[in-house]
Amino acid sequence: MIREMKELTESRCVTGYLEQAKEVLRIEAEAVKTIAEELDDSFARAVELILNCSGRIVVTGMGKSGLIGRKIAATLASTGTPSFFLHPGEAVHGDLGMVTPSDIVIAISSSGEVDEVLAILPTLKIIGTPIISITGNRDSSLAQNSDLVLMVQVEKEACPLGLAPTASTTATLALGDALAVVLLKTRNFTPEDFALYHPGGSLGRKLLLTVDKLMHTGEMNPVIPLDKTVKDAVIVMTSHGNHGAAVIVGERGRLAGIITDGDLRRILKNHDNPLTLPVERVMTRNPRSIGPEKLAAEAMHVMEAKNITVLPVIDTEGVAIGIIHLHDIIKGLTGMKP
Known part of the structure; x- marks a missing residue:
């Protein structure tokens, strides 16, 4: 009771x-x-x-x-x-x-x-x-x-x-x-301005992350030459990190174009034998890119403004040295685990 x-x-x-x-x-x-x-x-x-x-x-x-x-x-x-x-x-x-x-x-x-x-x-x-x-x-x-x-x-x-x-x-x-x-x-x-005034905090450190800290290089960089086909692009896209894009390079590895998942869907819809097409014929030429020294926040801003999810990373000579995905930036800025 x-x-x-x-x-x-x-x-x-x-x-x-x-x-x-x-x-x-x-x-x-x-x-x-x-x-x-x-x-x-x-x-x-x-x-x-x-x-x-x-x-x-x-x-x-x-x-x-x-x-x-x-x-x-x-x-x-x-x-x-x-x-x-x-x-x-x-x-x-x-x-x-x-x-x-x-x-x-x-x-x-x-x-x-x-x-x-x-x-x-x-x-x-x-x-x-x-x-x-x-x-x-x-x-x-x-x-x-x-x-x-x-x-x-x-x-x-x-x-x-x-x-x-x-x-x-x-x-x-x-x-x-x-x-x-x-x-x-x-x-x-801008976020970069905010980071400038918060260099000591975790938020400032995250906002000051640069592209080179988050980009994919080497075997994880989906790069193919101009003389390859759409089939080659699909293979590279799925075997080099599955970033949803293949980066097309010309002479000396310089960035020439890009093919994304969205491009592939349009190619499959509009062509009878899409896998045999030369990538040079269907790629997006002179795509948006970014330098490795740029802030990840800037890369995110470009992606959001252009409604895209990946950016090729190029050096001062225009060579495609890597690729960065929107998800990589979100993980880096928020501390999320891959």
Whole structure:
């Protein structure tokens, strides 16, 4: 009996915990949805202002807003927008010297009335640094002294006491991510750029993989001369790694063309005796290729743009020294096992 009561109590506790957690997530999700729906031209103007900034983006905020600001600054910096976080308490004791007229300050405060943040505004006005505020109070001192105001006004916090910043900080963080992603896309920030700023992490190391680390060479390189037939191409394709292509080479092994699985299907459909055809007659001439020193991410970009799955790898003389498949790149970048 006691055991049954204990199990019942534990079951009710688990149910209660889950219901409370789901309610928190629902409130915070609703806050983000509301911010998205109410986004206005101020956001677009903020993007343009940042794009035209010749200095850095200085993010500041106190308490929980400061913690969110640190993350926003880090995300901006890692995605092509030079940025750093400035603690307002340290700023009023000399660190404002880091800020220049060429910079832009993003000041975060839900109430817009935090003393430490307001204390740096006069100096910023004297310096002439533009101020973008992220706040939930358009009538606040911070908003009134900003060049642009991005509103993050939530109906209620997930905290049942209404005191701990929860939904408001989540919405602010999401807005910061939106800024960073829009800027990233507008700047045409590439995987190679991302890897440049993340050389120490596993992601950076993977993105910095070069074609020569992943390509197939030697016996696994499906190469045949120009004077061979489609039958020879099929044999090479199936016996040299099954990459779905045969690379056709001319004089001194220079790349001349390629025949892929798709080409074979078309050849079989359109010719009565396809296996006896010379490869030179049916190959794709001057196919896209890549150098061994190029990033694997660049090879993937070429394949996706051209809707192909393989690339011949050539040296500086145009010699077909290898082949790389889209699957090889995916495995290399994601760490998947072959």
